[in-house]
Amino acid sequence: MRLPIISAYQDLEPAPRRFLMYIAINVVSWQNIIGPATVLFARKIEMPESLVGVMLSFMPFSTLLLLFTTPLIVRVGPKRVMMVAWLLRNLIACIVFLMPLALAGGDRRLAWGVLLVAMLGFCLMRAVGAGGWLPWLHEVVPPQRRSLYFSTEAAMVQIINVLVLFTQARLLAGDDPSVARFLIIFAIGIGMGFVSLAWMRRIPGGAGTQKVDSFNGIKALRSAATDRQFVGFMAVAVFAMSGLMWFGAAHVMFLRDVIGLRDSMTMSLAAAGGMGILLTVGAWARFTDQHGSGITMAKTLAAHALAPLVFLIPGSLALPTVFAPLVSVVIACVFGAAFHVAATRAMLNYVPDHDRVGYTALWTVCTALALGSTPLAAGFFIAQWGLWGFRLCFLLSIGSTLLGAILCMVFIHEPSVRNASWTQLLNPIMPLRTAGQILWITIGLHESNRNTPS
Numbered sequence: 001m002r003l004p005i006i007s008a009y010q011d012l013e014p015a016p017r018r019f020l021m022y023i024a025i026n027v028v029s030w031q032n033i034i035g036p037a038t039v040l041f042a043r044k045i046e047m048p049e050s051l052v053g054v055m056l057s058f059m060p061f062s063t064l065l066l067l068f069t070t071p072l073i074v075r076v077g078p079k080r081v082m083m084v085a086w087l088l089r090n091l092i093a094c095i096v097f098l099m100p101l102a103l104a105g106g107d108r109r110l111a112w113g114v115l116l117v118a119m120l121g122f123c124l125m126r127a128v129g130a131g132g133w134l135p136w137l138h139e140v141v142p143p144q145r146r147s148l149y150f151s152t153e154a155a156m157v158q159i160i161n162v163l164v165l166f167t168q169a170r171l172l173a174g175d176d177p178s179v180a181r182f183l184i185i186f187a188i189g190i191g192m193g194f195v196s197l198a199w200m201r202r203i204p205g206g207a208g209t210q211k212v213d214s215f216n217g218i219k220a221l222r223s224a225a226t227d228r229q230f231v232g233f234m235a236v237a238v239f240a241m242s243g244l245m246w247f248g249a250a251h252v253m254f255l256r257d258v259i260g261l262r263d264s265m266t267m268s269l270a271a272a273g274g275m276g277i278l279l280t281v282g283a284w285a286r287f288t289d290q291h292g293s294g295i296t297m298a299k300t301l302a303a304h305a306l307a308p309l310v311f312l313i314p315g316s317l318a319l320p321t322v323f324a325p326l327v328s329v330v331i332a333c334v335f336g337a338a339f340h341v342a343a344t345r346a347m348l349n350y351v352p353d354h355d356r357v358g359y360t361a362l363w364t365v366c367t368a369l370a371l372g373s374t375p376l377a378a379g380f381f382i383a384q385w386g387l388w389g390f391r392l393c394f395l396l397s398i399g400s401t402l403l404g405a406i407l408c409m410v411f412i413h414e415p416s417v418r419n420a421s422w423t424q425l426l427n428p429i430m431p432l433r434t435a436g437q438i439l440w441i442t443i444g445l446h447e448s449n450r451n452t453p454s
Helices: 004-011 014-034 036-044 049-076 078-104 108-130 133-140 143-171 179-200 216-225 228-259 263-291 293-304 306-312 323-350 353-385 387-411 422-426 430-442
Strands: none
Touching: 004 143, 014 036, 014 108, 014 133, 014 143, 014 179, 036 049, 036 108, 036 179, 036 228, 036 263, 049 078, 049 108, 049 228, 049 353, 078 108, 078 133, 078 179, 133 323, 133 353, 143 179, 143 263, 143 323, 216 228, 216 353, 228 263, 228 293, 228 306, 228 323, 228 353, 228 387, 263 293, 263 323, 263 430, 293 306, 293 323, 293 387, 293 430, 306 323, 306 387, 323 353, 353 387
16 A cells, blocks of 8 residues: 555656655755744844844745846756756855854944845845746646646655744754754755755756747737736735735744744744645645645635734733644644645736746736835834734734735636635535535545546
């Protein structure tokens, strides 16, 4: 008897399998360089909350470089561009190892500068190559395999995330982990980043079109921007992602600075969230196949609203120390991951083969604007108003995700699957039925999880 993740992996073609193996290695690098531990490191060196928000915005805002790199990706090809960019991002990240020298000078601002420069350089180089990721994936994964691929990817990533985060929790154990321990985490991430390059070389496809003119990438972007159906879907999805990010940008600092959790406990909670994703993402992927991305996005957004609500309920933090944070983090991870699987699946299904670079580039740029501006604003609110800044972020997350859920029900439909009518939202019993169905899907008891081909 095969484990579900192994069975799903073996059901994929060789090219998607190689992409999955590359991602498995790359996620170790990613989680160690740009994961929650980096936020904890920033607070360890006493970086202000506003600068932490700036640092969190580097990744999405740097993605705006896609507006200029799209012609290069069309001409040279996703594979060559990503190989060079991934090599450079790992080399630039090594700047962080200057941290002991910066701290030895006694000026914390110099230490903040080292971390910010390392992260900015890493993000910029990542952005140069990021435009090749989705076109390359679109090329090697057939449409009928995309839900299987994305659910398998999510499960594999979460297995690795759990292992990485628990390892980080052990490294950061104690009341006041040293700077050296954080640098060990960076060293692991950078080392695995170099290993991922070897696997990237083994993925087929990703070639460029040498005969195209330099304006071909701009034409591809213009074609995507004039597709009203795609732009409408994208507007709804990007607004919803911003709602998720209000919570994501604030909760790690909230756990550390308001609740007072140790860094090791924060990493353990993140690992528990990854385990929740691993156990539930397959069921949500199967539901998406049968009922469509729109209804899945709506349900997962509505469920995610419970995560920030836990921190707003009076007295919730008076419960046993880890209970409320555990519930909140697991809810956010489970339903945030399910939303992203459904949204990415829907986006790729809108993308035509002849314009995949332009469509995916426009998607990446627009999501970057939302995901970049949100942590900037969150950092400002928290720096200005402290606890009330955190509460404002949580309220904005609840409001945005609930409104996003309604917009998904109204505007995102797939004619090939059966969708519930948005008018059902007016039924006063609908919230209770929806809550029950969300629970049933998540624990794998919904009919979509039973009526699947063996």
